[in-house]
Amino acid sequence: MTPGIEPLTDEELVARALAGDRDRFGDLVQRYQSRLVNYLFRLLRNIDEAHELSQEVFLKVYQALDRYDPRYKFSTWIFRVAQNAAIDQIRKRRLKLVSLSRPEDGEGEAHDWDLPSADRGPYEDLRNLERSEAIQQAIDSLPWDYRELIVLRHYGELPYEEIARLKEMPLGTVKNKLFRGRQALKEKLMEFLVD
Amino acid sequence: MNTHHERQLEWLSHELDGALAPREREQLKASLAQDGDLCEQRRELHQLDKLLASSHLQVEADFQSRVMRSLPAAGWESRHPLSWRWAVAILLLLGGSSAALVGTGSAHAVPGQAIFGALGAVVDLFVAGALAGAGLLSASWKGIGLAMGDIFAKPASFVGLALFVVLLNLLFLSLLRGGRRAPRGAVARSGGRRHDDG
Incomplete structure (x- = not known):
């Protein structure tokens, strides 16, 4: 970023994209891709699905860009689309599971989400894998509403106010549930909470 | 766990997110200075x-470019003013040219009264159009009349035309008779068979 030049806000980028500058939508993709993929991955537990669904979310948002209401935050809107897409996906999976009566990839066992390992030895890779699995299991063990809030805050990086708007919850409830979710996570991940 | 301690713990969570009010932050700071467990x-x-x-x-390295490549032509794009700019520009150009032509044509008709002049020019345009249409129509009837006159003026052409008309009538008659004959033949054949059988 050039010093002294303020980056455009999400709402400004949307306005420019609507004025015909498609590359500004690319800036929005760049800005949100990591948060969306991580958010969806923590809910779906499958990297490929998280990427595919994120792509779908961006397409949906682009197609409905002219219906975006700039009085609301763009991030709230895009995460609402992502949240609905994730719920649909989970519902589809459940239907498949019921009809086939066997576990489906990504639903029961989380096996393809170890962290990328660059310049690490085998011991560290193993430790990293253990830690990743422990984090996912700890998140999965939370009640759904705590889990959603933790994922929205830590992986979607949304502030309290936006989470409250997205989940249509009072701000105090969001704060309290996040606190309780974190307490539960701390207990489950205690062995990794060392300096 | 007492309520005060739990509230302090909740403040720690809010502090982590930068959502602690200044007064609460001060209270928490004081508590942290005294409470080792809270620090932990x-x-x-x-x-x-x-x-x-x-x-x-x-995120996959090519994710952004993949998204951008797969972007469809959204409905709002076709409704966007930019997509209409050429059509609008051509329309404006044609409208402007027409206005200029009509204005120029009407300026000398009623000087000083542009609106009446323009209306007069439009009426003139309609009249000219109607006259042109009538001219074309009469020209085409005139053409047919001339052709007929030409045919009747030469005996050979007249005989040729008469022969052509007679042959055409004969052709129609033979077609009509052929259509009737076929069923009659079929009845005759079946009648013959009955006779043979009997």
């Missing part, structure tokens, strides 16, 4: 935050 809770909470942050996935 705070350390663990920050460690948890780091741990979760370290578990962020790397």
Whole structure:
């Protein structure tokens, strides 16, 4: 970023994209891709699905860009689309599971989400894998509403106010549930909470 | 766990997110200075935050370009003013040219009264159009009349035309008779068979 030049806000980028500058939508993709993929991955537990669904979310948002209401935050809107897409996906999976009566990839066992390992030895890779699995299991063990809030805050990086708007919850409830979710996570991940 | 302690713990969570009010921050700071357990809770909470942050996935390298390549032509794009600019420009150009032509044509008709002049020019245009249409119509009837006159003027052409008309009538008659004959033949054949059988 050039010093002294303020980056455009999400709402400004949307306005420019609507004025015909498609590359500004690319800036929005760049800005949100990591948060969306991580958010969806923590809910779906499958990297490929998280990427595919994120792509779908961006397409949906682009197609409905002219219906975006700039009085609301763009991030709230895009995460609402992502949240609905994730719920649909989970519902589809459940239907498949019921009809086939066997576990489906990504639903029961989380096996393809170890962290990328660059310049690490085998011991560290193993430790990293253990830690990743422990984090996912700890998140999965939370009640759904705590889990959603933790994922929205830590992986979607949304502030309290936006989470409250997205989940249509009072701000105090969001704060309290996040606190309780974190307490539960701390207990489950205690062995990794060392300096 | 007492309520006061729990509230302090909740403040730690809010502090982590930068959502603690200044007065609460001061109170928490004072509590942290006295309470070792609270300090330990705070350390663990920050460690948890780091741990979760370290578990962020790397997005596929070509993800953004893939999204941009797959963007469809959204409905709003076709409704966008930019997509209409050429059509609008051509329309304006044609409208402007017409206005200029009509204005020029009408300026000398009723000088000083542009609106009446323009209306007069439009009426003139309609009249000219109607005259042109009538001219074309009469020209085409005139053409047919001339052709007929030409045919009747030469006996050979007249005989040729008469022969052509007679042959055409004969052709129609033969077609009509052929259509009737076929069923009659069929009845005759079946009648013959009955006779043979009997």
